[in-house]
Amino acid sequence: MDDHAPPLPATQFGALPFRETRNGEVEFLLITSRGSGQWIIPKGKPIPNLTPPETAAREAFEEAGILGEVDPHPIGRFAYMKDQGQPNAQFIPAVEVFAMRVTQQLTLWPEMGQRSMVWLTPEQALHAIEIDALRKIVRRFAKTFAKGA
Structure with a gap:
């Protein structure tokens, strides 16, 4: 083992929260990260005794106060810089995303008041998200949703 190489962080698991509007369109819920304040999805490290989709659901509850049905199959992966611009910034090589x-x-949840959150149309979400690979996941999901898949 190389003593000089930092350990790679574990894969994280995230939820892409969505809902269908009355006119059959899709909207996405985005939250701000606590570090950089950029618009992201709920995500976090693996949680012992929970599957990746269950971990994504738990993170969505803790960070955004939402409950729902998580697809057991990931819809994509992205990498990002955690706490970008901060001295302790850390590269996260993979976030596996579940719809x-x-x-x-909910009106009360663990991280209430620590983040902003907003429901956005696909176009608005694509404009707000800075992470290119996450934008691609949102764009692809929105197209699939529009086709009724």
């Missing part, structure tokens, strides 16, 4: 149909938005 989450939101069925309930």
